[in-house]
Amino acid sequence: MKIVVLGGTHGNEFTGVEVINNLKSNPVNDAVHDYELIFSSPKSYENKSRYIDYDLNRSFGTDGKAFGYEKTRAEEIRNQVSGKFDFLIDLHTTTSNMGLTVILNYKNDLTLNAACFLKSKFPDLKIIMGSEDGSRSPFVGSLCSAGLTIEVGPIANNLVKADLVFTCQQMVEELLRWDFEEDFMESEIEVFQTTESYYYPEGNWYLHPNFDGKDFEELSPGTPIFINTDKEEKSFESEKSTYPFFINEAAYFDAKIAFSTSTKTTIGELKSTR
Numbered sequence: 001m002k003i004v005v006l007g008g009t010h011g012n013e014f015t016g017v018e019v020i021n022n023l024k025s026n027p028v029n030d031a032v033h034d035y036e037l038i039f040s041s042p043k044s045y046e047n048k049s050r051y052i053d054y055d056l057n058r059s060f061g062t063d064g065k066a067f068g069y070e071k072t073r074a075e076e077i078r079n080q081v082s083g084k085f086d087f088l089i090d091l092h093t094t095t096s097n098m099g100l101t102v103i104l105n106y107k108n109d110l111t112l113n114a115a116c117f118l119k120s121k122f123p124d125l126k127i128i129m130g131s132e133d134g135s136r137s138p139f140v141g142s143l144c145s146a147g148l149t150i151e152v153g154p155i156a157n158n159l160v161k162a163d164l165v166f167t168c169q170q171m172v173e174e175l176l177r178w179d180f181e182e183d184f185m186e187s188e189i190e191v192f193q194t195t196e197s198y199y200y201p202e203g204n205w206y207l208h209p210n211f212d213g214k215d216f217e218e219l220s221p222g223t224p225i226f227i228n229t230d231k232e233e234k235s236f237e238s239e240k241s242t243y244p245f246f247i248n249e250a251a252y253f254d255a256k257i258a259f260s261t262s263t264k265t266t267i268g269e270l271k272s273t274r
């Protein structure tokens with residue numbers, strides 16, 4: 001297969017840039033696939049910002065709103081990637097306490113099997129099924145019919161931590177060395193199926209300290225999740241429990257998104273419902 005690995009799609013997420021640079025200096029000699037490495041957004045990395053003009057990872061698919069530097073980079077990356085690879089890996093970090101995660105934008109075998117494989121190698125890995133139909137999503141992953149986003153955290157933007165760089169690189173290398181031929185206990189492999197974004201209430205509210213950092217832990221209706229300076233609390237309003245993630249992700253703060261919600265399912269279930 002031909003695999004493309006992108007890092008630095010968001011310029012303030014340094015881990016992916018380190019991994020791309022490390023792999024350029026030390027190629028994976030025992031890789032069983034041809035692979036290429038792309039440093040997605042050098043200018044935003046130099047600028048230590050998520051993007052220059054428009055979020056590069058919202059500049060693909062049917063989203064036509066990109067402009068300036070990211071519009072140019074999106075076109076260049078599209079020319080470099082589209083129709084030329086079988087599998088795409090995009091490297092990101094999060095300020096949320098999510099640990100090691102992969103986010104899937106497709107339910108096809110290649111994508112789901114890769115997630116199972118990584119879970120077998122990294123038992124703490126969380127698998128998230130995205131809410132978008134991959135090919136129509138605005139993400140860079142839409143350029144390839146299979147693939148995943150590796151999202152590691154918690155880490156502040158514009159920072160590197162050795163353990164996250166090493167683990168992220170190890171995940172990429174494991175995939176490059178794997179022949180994609182293996183059977184897994186799919187009915188036992190947990191997946192968090194994204195449902196929606198949950199927003200801050202009107203006014204000046206903080207995430208409740210008892211809730212912040214509790215990514216992937218079951219959240220029941222009525223649990224206090226926001227607090228203000230008068231120590232008033234607001235609770236999670238919902239008819240049923242959820243499994244939150246991206247709690248307090250810095251990039252979503254301006255959009256007033258407090259966290260994403262999900263339901264639990266399995267790889268087997270995803271395969272049977274597609």
Ligand SMILES: [Zn+2]
Pocket residue numbers: 009010013091092093
């Ligand atoms: Zn990112």
